[in-house]
Amino acid sequence: DAGITQSPRHKVTETGTPVTLRCHQTENHRYMYWYRQDPGHGLRLIHYSYGVKDTDKGEVSDGYSVSRSKTEDFLLTLESATSSQTSVYFCAISETNSRALNTEAFFGQGTRLTVV
């Protein structure tokens, strides 16, 4: 299994509070991603990183920010949590393969976040 650790695994927080989720990898992969998964919507990309301090927005980035100060860590911050951000959050990593494609993403176990 790819070495990806998400923390915390479960969190309940109040509306309006900031929340930070952490993704840690031991694979030295270049690319890291944050997704959210909701019933009926599948996996949606929030933000991703293609190197230290290099990040870009995904399709549902509003209300979220990310930081990557080290190769192994990718942090997702909900600046002011809302109930619509109740979801399961997955971190994923990938690296360029022998065909110069970096699409074989490996996922962490997820963080279940509830905003009350």
Next chain:
Amino acid sequence: GQQLNQSPQSMFIQEGEDVSMNCTSSSIFNTWLWYKQDPGEGPVLLIALYKAGELTSNGRLTAQFGITRKDSFLNISASIPSDVGIYFCAGPRAGNNRKLIWGLGTSLAVNP
């Protein structure tokens, strides 16, 4: 925009039966990926396809990259209870292979 349509949405089968599911798009893809997600876990890559017409197996699973490059198929032979889960197809967005587009998944239930 690019979208992936998976069908069927759900399947309920008897143990031992073969299963077939597919993924289609209105756009051409250069890569097709099939993932399985068990309850409470993250998706796990099953098979990756890189060439039109390619047929790749992983144990009882076989996936094919459609000739038109707009579809892909996943077959599971002789299903067992541990095949239960959600199967997702995914592929990279045109012009930016850092981002994957995902289907909504096929939920598989197996009756022992």
